[in-house]
Amino acid sequence: MFGPLVVRPKNSKGDKTGSWRTQVRPHYLHKNCIACRMCLIVCPEGCVHGKEKNAFWADYNFCKGCGVCADICPKKDIAMVSEESKGEEK
Amino acid sequence: MKEFLEGSHAIAEVIKNVRPGVISAYPITPQTHIVEDLAQIVANGELESQFVNVESEHSAASVVLGASATGVRVYTATSSQGLFYMQEVVFNIAGMRLPVVMTCANRAISAPINIWNDQQDSLSLRDAGWIQIYAEDNQEAVDFHLLAYRLAEDKRVMLPVMVCMDGFILTHGMETTDMPEQEKVDKFLPVYKPLYKLDPADPMSMGLLADPDYYMEARFAIQETMRESLGILTEISKEFNNIFNRDYGDLLVEEYEVKGADKVIVAMGSVCGTIKEVIDEQRAKGKKVGLLRIITYRPFPYARVYEALKDVAKVAVLDKAVSLGAYAPIAVEMKAAFFGKKKGPKVISSFVAGLGGRDITLETIHEVFRRLSTKEVNSDFIDLKPELLKEEYGD
Numbered sequence: 154m155f156g157p158l159v160v161r162p163k164n165s166k167g168d169k170t171g172s173w174r175t176q177v178r179p180h181y182l183h184k185n186c187i188a189c190r191m192c193l194i195v196c197p198e199g200c201v202h203g204k205e206k207n208a209f210w211a212d213y214n215f216c217k218g219c220g221v222c223a224d225i226c227p228k229k230d231i232a233m234v235s236e237e238s239k240g241e242e243k
Numbered sequence: 244m245k246e247f248l249e250g251s252h253a254i255a256e257v258i259k260n261v262r263p264g265v266i267s268a269y270p271i272t273p274q275t276h277i278v279e280d281l282a283q284i285v286a287n288g289e290l291e292s293q294f295v296n297v298e299s300e301h302s303a304a305s306v307v308l309g310a311s312a313t314g315v316r317v318y319t320a321t322s323s324q325g326l327f328y329m330q331e332v333v334f335n336i337a338g339m340r341l342p343v344v345m346t347c348a349n350r351a352i353s354a355p356i357n358i359w360n361d362q363q364d365s366l367s368l369r370d371a372g373w374i375q376i377y378a379e380d381n382q383e384a385v386d387f388h389l390l391a392y393r394l395a396e397d398k399r400v401m402l403p404v405m406v407c408m409d410g411f412i413l414t415h416g417m418e419t420t421d422m423p424e425q426e427k428v429d430k431f432l433p434v435y436k437p438l439y440k441l442d443p444a445d446p447m448s449m450g451l452l453a454d455p456d457y458y459m460e461a462r463f464a465i466q467e468t469m470r471e472s473l474g475i476l477t478e479i480s481k482e483f484n485n486i487f488n489r490d491y492g493d494l495l496v497e498e499y500e501v502k503g504a505d506k507v508i509v510a511m512g513s514v515c516g517t518i519k520e521v522i523d524e525q526r527a528k529g530k531k532v533g534l535l536r537i538i539t540y541r542p543f544p545y546a547r548v549y550e551a552l553k554d555v556a557k558v559a560v561l562d563k564a565v566s567l568g569a570y571a572p573i574a575v576e577m578k579a580a581f582f583g584k585k586k587g588p589k590v591i592s593s594f595v596a597g598l599g600g601r602d603i604t605l606e607t608i609h610e611v612f613r614r615l616s617t618k619e620v621n622s623d624f625i626d627l628k629p630e631l632l633k634e635e636y637g638d
Contacts, residue, residue: 154464154467154471155340155468156462156464156465157458158339158340158449158464159447159448159449160447160449160451161447162447162448165452168454168456
């Protein structure tokens with residue numbers, strides 16, 4: 154008998170680990186973004202998406218709220234907000 | 244062909260016949276001669292295999308884990324502290340369901356440091372998910388390696404197998420051994436075809452994070468497979484007998500004069516040779532004594548043990564290991580085999596002997612029979628020297 158043993162590429166996408174997030178999440182302000190892509194590059198979860206200016210977003214299904222994206226943003230266009238606060242849910 | 248060989252050399256020769264693609268090991272007494280001989284065999288070009296020299300047992304186990312994951316047959320061997328150093332990887336190999344075969348040349352555990360034989364090393368890893376089989380003599384040790392590969396690579400099993408042989412007593416003992424012929428080995432053990440493997444053309448990962456939603460099923464599957472393996476062991480043993488003409492029965496236990504006996508010793512490994520001698524001597528005098536030898540310790544053959552001993556009055560379990568603060572490793576399984584059952588021995592006494600290579604003599608076995616009375620004992624040490632227990636430290 155075999156249990157879960159072998160993992161095919163990309164199937165961990167089904168494992169939505171966003172529930173582990175700390176008490177804050179990144180809120181993309183979409184005001185001064187220059188599309189430098191730094192937030193996307195440094196994200197340890199690889200859950201930041203976007204190409205155009207002011208169109209980047211973090212997938213909260215996987216985001217752990219580490220804040221690395223907000224820290225590196227040269228335009229301070231990402232704010233860490235508490236989980237309770239309302240914000241953009243994309 | 245029958246040859247007069249040292250146990251270690253015989254193992255190296257049979258591993259040559261098995262043709263592992265990757266061998267990795269770190270030398271440790273008393274396993275050293277096995278891997279020394281194998282290194283020589285590979286260097287001589289007698290075996291086309293990659294022998295990976297490593298800086299530790301942890302690395303040796305990691306190398307065979309990685310190699311086995313790529314779908315190649317592998318081999319490693321170790322003892323005592325080396326096995327403990329491997330422990331983390333040993334559990335991983337089982338969890339990843341890789342058919343690794345390892346020889347454990349049984350040796351005592353530090354501290355105090357001791358290179359001689361007992362069975363504490365492999366018995367301490369009983370929960371690792373490895374099938375463990377214990378050889379009584381060198382012929383068995385050789386044959387069990389063939390059985391081990393066949394079992395590990397069986398599509399229904401896919402679990403690692405540890406072949407345990409008593410250090411020095413077997414590894415350094417000379418014995419006439421019927422060495423298997425290559426064509427028979429090839430017939431019994433076809434080329435290994437993995438069910439899954441690491442392959443850049445068809446990527447996959449093994450042993451990744453399994454959160455609480457997934458983990459329990461992975462462990463349950465091994466537990467079930469262990470149970471199913473009991474029957475598969477027997478099936479493979481029959482096939483082995485058909486090809487090599489050596490009968491190991493069900494490969495779970497050996498009953499020696501158990502029928503009609505009222506006192507039976509339960510033991511494992513090379514000490515059973517000594518016990519059989521005492522049994523023969525006692526039987527000749529009309530004493531009803533017998534031996535039940537455990538061959539497969541994991542999975543433990545509870546039903547088989549129950550059948551064999553259900554009508555025996557007194558059982559002495561002789562362990563060459565201790566579970567400090569509890570019943571000894573074989574004794575605890577014997578207790579479990581009869582717990583809550585209607586039939587069974589009135590007395591199951593647990594004895595510990597031969598730790599750290601102290602000789603188990605015919606007299607030791609007589610002493611076990613003498614101490615096997617109506618009063619049940621737990622982990623009763625035989626051949627202790629009381630004069631060594633008088634040390635005092637501090638004020």
